[in-house]
Amino acid sequence: MIKVGVVGMGIRGQLYAQTVQQNNYAKLQAVSDAYEPSLAAACERFGAKGYSHIEHMLEQEQLDVLIVATPDYLHKAPVLAAASKGVHILVEKPFSTSLEEAEIMYSAVQKSGIKCMVAFENRWNSPFVAVQEAIRQGEIGRVLTMNSRLNDTIYVPTKMLKWSQGSSPGWFLLPHSIDLALWFKGVKPVKVFAAGSKGKLAGMGIDTYDSIQAIISFEDGTHSSFTTSWVLPESMPMIYDFKYEIIGSDGALYVDLADQMVRQASSSYRHMHTLGTSINGQLGAAPNYMLNAFIDNVRLDTEPLASSADGLLNTRVVAAIHQSIKSGISIHIQ
Structure with a gap:
């Protein structure tokens, strides 16, 4: 045991x-x-x-x-x-x-x-597992570019997390998007350029970024874009909005986790969270x-x-993104 x-x-x-x-x-x-x-x-x-x-x-x-x-x-x-x-x-x-x-x-x-x-955890998330298998099988050819958008509602930094000022959407959300990109491509990232904006949360006394946009360049000469924020309105159908586009030389793959196949309409309208629904009391x-x-x-x-080496590389990339935001220049990843 x-x-x-x-x-x-x-x-x-x-x-x-x-x-x-x-x-x-x-x-x-x-x-x-x-x-x-x-x-x-x-x-x-x-x-x-x-x-x-x-x-x-x-x-x-x-x-x-x-x-x-x-x-x-x-x-x-x-x-x-x-x-x-x-x-x-x-x-x-x-x-x-x-x-x-x-x-x-x-x-x-x-x-x-x-x-x-x-x-x-998204390496165990069924839509992304299916994407990884399709890429591995060569169904879209060589991955040329990826575009990721991962946003949370403002509930997350203001109510769910008591410590959001010690983090950012870059640290809280981008590790998911970037890890998937590294997993899908299997190619070393070499450079990032990023911009971030503060305003809404800072005005509420939480000194952190509202949103971040980043472009990552890889050693095979390809580039991918990543957008993240955590200031969406709480009226959004779900607490998060995660979309991923992978464009290859012979095809493309699109993931939209906001569309989880069930929509509920009553006094309000929302998407029902179905991925991982417990069955017979078992968490899935x-x-x-x-x-x-x-x-x-x-x-x-x-x-x-997902090893400590993957974790270290991920931190290198996200740290470079924050450094690029502050410096206004591209940062090479060591």
């Missing part, structure tokens, strides 16, 4: 804890959160031991896996603590919001020899498949689909 601990008992941490409890090969051993009410609620809900400090949890519990579901900018300490104990890690994206920290984390993971998966969304895959990686000694 794979013994699992979770640090960060917000929305994601609770989802991961529930997933572990449904896995036949894993046991939720302990949970950790610095905010006492969240910790107490998690302990009661999941019947697990609780710790205010991750270091204490790692000292007291013989964990096989630590899931890091802390806010974007608080991944370093738990990752380093787990790596020092030889505990395998699933860490939320982005790997880090600091390139310097990401490099330290990557080195610690490599030195320890543990398995580390970065939670690029991309994050659940991802975590179950990582538990299999640990118990079967196989390599994760």
